[in-house]
Amino acid sequence: MAWTTLEDITIQVGRTGALSPVARLKPVTVGGVVVSNATLHNEDYIKGFDSKGNKIRDGKDIRIGDWVQVYRAGDVIPKIADTDLAKRSPGAQPYEFPTTCPECGSDAIRDEGDAVRRCTGGLICPAQAVEKLKHFVSRAAFDIDGLGAKQVEQFYADGWIAEPADIFTLQTRYGTGMQQLKNREGWGDKSAEKLFQAIEDKRKIPLSRLIFALGIRHVGEAASNLVAQHYTTWDAFEDVMAQAAPMEGAAWDDLIGVDGIGTVMAQSLVSTFAQEAERASINRLVAELTIQETARPNTDGSPIAGKTIVFTGTLEKMSRAEAKARAERLGAKVSGSVSAKTDLLVAGPGAGSKAKKAADLGIETLDEDGWLDLIAGL
Ligand SMILES: [Zn+2]
Known part of the structure; x- marks a missing residue:
């Protein structure tokens, strides 16, 4: 923790149009590192009240010129924890968060329940x-x-x-x-x-990477994989995007029924494809590519189909990512933590607390060779 002067607040516009306030600080050393920028999260954080009216920092707002407390949690971006009202200059004005995008001038709006204000400029916004x-x-x-x-x-x-x-x-x-x-x-x-x-x-690209690369809000790497595994081809995926556009009906139900895809993600996907300019841009991209089909999980004769597996320790014969992909292709679910729902733990050298927990819970544990034997020939 350290105290310094907040010299300015600037606004950065992100990929999905989010306006993020950045604190420009008089350089100060925090935990051995010189810090001159910190995040201010969003409009409400500066104001001192969240969207439900709950107090942040006892309801103290943050103003340019304030004497503020900076901290770093781990290696993440520094944050502002507090402001010292006793040191505030009498002329300091409350910060007015912009309601237009500083990059393109389009309206920046907040959806209900969203703490973030977003530029509505879409493709015309250079920052986005x-x-x-x-x-x-x-x-x-x-x-x-x-x-x-x-x-x-x-x-x-x-x-x-x-x-x-x-x-x-x-x-x-x-x-x-x-x-x-x-x-x-x-x-x-x-x-x-x-x-x-x-x-x-890279003209030849797996479907999951393409979906992730489109940068659709809420649709991260994991969700892109799930969607790609479910629809397997671009054509099938594209059809569903069109059919599910009314956000009801069979295609819509199928989409929100994909394990791990919620309504919020589904809405974000179909509304992106429903926007004419956005859609045209996607079409221009797809015309340049050869999109690789996603292999359906082959669960025939798989001893791990439907089971939950956890990998821990060092694997020496395949990377963790490879092991995960193999397990998923064979119909297993790969989890990061051991719980009563875990069916199998694959533990390489250096396995620690997870191996102990699995032993305590009586969960079957295999070493890497045992794991390779189990899936051999599949
Ligand atoms: Zn903009």
Whole structure:
């Protein structure tokens, strides 16, 4: 914890249009690290009252110029814990949270029950477009070598890419202009060619990665996997998005019935596909891609179908991710923690508290070789 002056409050606009207030601080050392920015969470947090009228910091609001207390919890972004009213300057005014997007000027609105104010600009909002592109190329999404957040910002600023589909037409559009890229600072013949090759390599993409890469609100990596496993092909998924648009009927019921997909996620998915501009942008992207089908879980003869498995310790013959994928393909559910619902624990060297808990609960435990024997030939 440390105290410093709050010099300014600025607003960042995220991928889903969320307006996030950032505290600009007079640099101060907190836990050995110099901190000059901290999150202020949202409008209510600054005001000192949440949306239900409950007090935050005893109802004290935060104003520019305040003497504020900063803390870091773990390695996460620093936060503001408190403000000292005794040190507030008499002229300090309550902070007025913007009701328009600072990036595109569109209205920024709050949905009922949502603490976050969001820009309604969608695709015309440059902040959302850039954040969407950064998400699109991120590791769990398209993961294109040589095309990271920095390059995306640069290409967007230069008007080379405005939406994901543009990444895949970059070389065609700049065929002769590839020279332009080669001539840029930080790019040479080799790196330019490598980039175009990396882009080509990702034209073929698994369905789950594509769904995640679209950056739809509430739809994270796990949810994208679940949806991909359930519908297996883009065509089937796309059909459901169209049929479920009225948010009722068989397709809708099927979607909200997917284990792990709730109404909020389903609404977010179908409303994204129902937006004309958004949909057109997705279509342009899909036209550039070959989307790989998701293998259906093959549970024939699987001894672990329907069972809940926990992996712990170090696996030496396959990665944790691989083990998880294998188990899921064989119809098992993989959990991160041991409970009475666990059917099997696979424990590698270094297994600690989970192995002990499983033993206490009398849960069957296998080592890695035992696990490999169990699934051998499947
Ligand atoms: Zn905006």
